[in-house]
Amino acid sequence: MAKLDDRAATGPPREVDEPTRPVRRTPAPLALLRNSWRQLTSMRTALILLFLLALAAIPGSLLPQRNVNIEKVGDFQREHPDLFPILDRLGGFDVYASPWFSAIYVLLFTSLVGCIVPRLRDHVRALRAVPPAAPKRLDRLPRHAVLSDHDGDLSAIAAMLRRRRWRVVVRDGEVAAEKGYLKETGNLLFHFSLVAVLFGVALGSWYGWHGNRLLIAGPDHAFCNTVQQFSESKLGQRVDDGDLPRFCLELTDFDATFLPSGQPESFRAHVRVEPWGRTPYAASFSVNDPLRLDGANVYLLGHGYAPILRYTDRYGKSLVSEQAFLSIDGNLTSEGAAFFPDVNVDPATGRRDPNLQVAFEGLYFPTTPEDGPAVRSVYPAERAPGLFLRAYRGNLGMDAGIPGSVYSIDQRQVANGRLKEIGDGKLLRPGETWTLDDGTRLEFLGTREYITLSVRYDPGEKIVLASAALLLVGLTPALFVRRRRVWFRVVPAPADTSTTSRSSLVEVGGLPRTDYSGFAEEFDQLVAAARRGGTVTEEETD
C-alpha cells in the first residue's frame, strides 16, 4: 500500500509509473489472493470500476424501471413481448437492484475501503511525524535557490515558516518544512463519507418502507396506515406490518388553483389526522411541503376526480359508486369505470343473476368542450363537468378470482360475449339521469376530489445527508490544498564569495508533492522572506 500512496501523493505525478505487478514467487493461493487484493485496491481498478458504474447506470434510464414506474414496465411488456423476458432475466427492469449493478458498486466500495484504510493509517502517522530530512542534493529538486551572505541562523527562517503555517523541524544545519496536510485529510474524509453514504442508503433499504394509495375525500374513504390499505407498498427487509406507525387520515378538502392556460398554480390537501390513541387534529400539506408525522411522512403526488354514480336496478334498489377516475392529461381528462356486481338481486329469492351485473366505463371531463365531440377536457378545474359513459350488462368476470383493474372493465368478457354493451354511450351532466333499455337508471350525482399520496419512512436519510455534507467538506481541501515541502540547508561559504567572516550560504530546495503551478511563485516568496529575515541587519548597515 505504501507504493500506492507514493503514487498518489508525490509530485510531479507523471514521472512515477504504475508499479509492475509484484512477481509471484510461490504459486500459492495466498500469493494469488494478495495479488488480487493489490489489483483491486489500485487506483486504476477504482477508475475502471467507476467507469463501469457510470455505464451500468445507463440502461436504467433507457428502460422503464419497476421501482420507478411499474405501469411503464407493463406497457413495455405489452409492446415487446419477445424482448421483455430476456431483458427481464438480465435485470433490465430492476437495474439498480440487479446483481451486476450491485457487483460493481460492492467491488468499488471494497476497493475503496481497501484503499483508504491503509491511507488513513499512513496519514495519521504522517500527521504525527516531523517533515522528512532533506535529500542530499537540493539542486535536483524542481525548485532550487541559494542565499548568499546569510548569517547561518536558521531559527529566523524556521520562525518565518511557522508564521506561514508550515510544519517545521530544525535539524543540525537544516530546516525541513511541509505544508498542505489538509489535502490528504480532506481526501480521506471525502472517501470515508462515500462509504457512510452507502451505509445510510443500505440502512434505509433495510429499515425503511413506503406505501402509495389513492384517497378520496370524505369520512367514508378515510384510510389507516397498514400495508393492506396501500395499493402498492414496499417494506424493507427488516420491517413488517406491525412496525408501521398507527394513524388514520381523512381527506377533508382539496384546493387546486390553475392559471387561465390550465397550468397548475398551487395544490393543497387538507386532512384530518388521527394518531393512534390521541386526539385527532387538522393539518394540510402540499407539493414540496409534506405532512411530517411521527415516524412517517405523507407526500402529495397527484389529484383527480371521483364521479359519484347512483344505479337503480330492476327491483328499484339503489347502489352508489364513488370510484376515482385516473387523469390522462394535463386538463384532467380522466378515465375509469363504475361496477355494480351486486345489482338485480331478486328480493323474493335473494338470488343474484350473474348475467345481470352492470358496469359503466368512460371518460370524465372537468370542463367539457362547448362544441365538437367530447373527447378531451379543456380545463383542469370543474367548470362544465361532463361524464361520457358506456353501459355494459352481463357477467363482469369478477367472480373468477382473477383480480381485474378497477379502472376498466374486463375486455375479455366483452370479447367472449358474456358482457354486452347497451346502447351507444351517453354524456351526462351532474344531476342527469340515464335510463337504460331495461328501465334501470343511472344518475350522475357529482364528483368528489381525490389525491394520490405516498407514505414513507427512511431512517437512513439523516445519515446520508450528514455524510453528504461531510463529503463536500472533505472534497474542497482535497481539491484545492497542495502538499509541498521546502528545505533550507546551511553550507559553508566558499572563501572568495563571503563578504564577512560570519556569512555562509543557505541552499533552498522546494518540492511540490502535487501538481501545483503556483509553487514557483510561493517558493520565490519564501526565499525572499528568508533572505530578508536572515540578513536584515547587514542589509540595513550596507
Next chain:
Amino acid sequence: MAALSDQLLVVAILGYLLAMICHAAEYAFGTRSLVGRAAVRPERELALVGAGAAAGPVLDGPAAEVEPTLSDGAAERPDGDATPRPAAGGGESASKAALAGGVAVGLFAIAAAVHLAVLVTRGIAAERMPWGNMYEYVLAVTFVGSVGWLWLVSRRTSIRHLGLFVALAMVLLLAVAGLVLYVPIVPLLPALNSYWFIVHVSAAALSSGLLLLGAVPAVMYLIRDGYDRGKRSFPYTLGARVPAAATLERLTFRLHAFAFPIWTFAVMAGAVWAEAAWGRYWGWDPKETWAFISWVVYAGYLHARATPSVKRPVATWIAVVGFLTMQMNLYGVNIFFEGLHAYGGLD
C-alpha cells in the same frame, strides 16, 4: 419586458458573433503561426473564418479594420495564404492580431453584459428567478460560461486564442436556445415553487456553465496534443495556434476541479429537494440517473488525472465524455425521456 428580453437575446447572439469574427481575425493573423510553420494547412481554418465573416456583415468601430482582410479571406481563397503572411511580416500582423484579439474580448464582454440583461429582463417579466424551464436554464448556463471565460482571459491573456471556440459555442448554444427551446413566460409549476428551486438550480447552472467552459480547453488540448504528435488532418490543424498543450491541460483541470464540488452540491441539493417534493431523496428518475452518471464520470476524470499511469489525453477524454453526459442530461433527458423532472417546457 418579455419582448425586450427576446430582443436582447438577438443582440447578445450578434455580439458573440462579432466577438467570434474578431477572434477569427486574430486567429488568422495569429502570432503562433511561427510555431505552426509551413506544415499548417489552413484551408479549413479559413473556411471557418470566411463563414464567420459572411454571417456578420456589419462591423463597426475598430473591428472594421480587419474586415477587408477577412472578406477576401472568404472560402475560395487559395490555400496557405494566411500562414506565410504573419510569418513574413511578423511584427505588423502580430500587432494587428493583438488588436483584433483585444477588440474580440471587448465585444465578448459587451455581449455578456447584454446576455445578463436578457436574463434579468426575463426574470423581471416572470417575477421569479430566470431558470424555470430549459430555455432559461440554457441561457443561465451559457451566461456562467461566458463570465467564467472573461474572468479567465482577464487573468491570463495567453489563452485568448481559445476565444474563437468559446464564442462559437456561445453563438451555437444561444441560437439553439432561441430557436428550438424558446417558450413564452409562464409562472412556475407547483412542483418547482420552493426555495430549493433557487439553491439547486443556481448551483446546477453554475457548475454546468463552468463544466461547459472546461470542455473548450479539454477539446482544444486533445487537438493540440494530436497536433504536437504530428497529426495534420482536419481538427488537429486547429491546434497550430492554440495555447500550449500543458497550459490547456492545466486549465482544463482547474475548471473541472473548481466546478466539481459545485456540481456535487447541486446534486445533493436536488436530493434534499426531491425528499420534500417526492418523498425520496433518490429515485433513479432519468434526470437523477444522468446526474449520477455525470458525477461518476467527472469523479473518474479527477481520479484519472491523479493516477500517474493514466496518460493526460486519456484523462482529458474522460472529461469530454463527462461533458457529453451533461449535454445528454440537459437536452436528451428533457426531450426524450419521461420523468418527474418535467419542467423543460417543451411538448
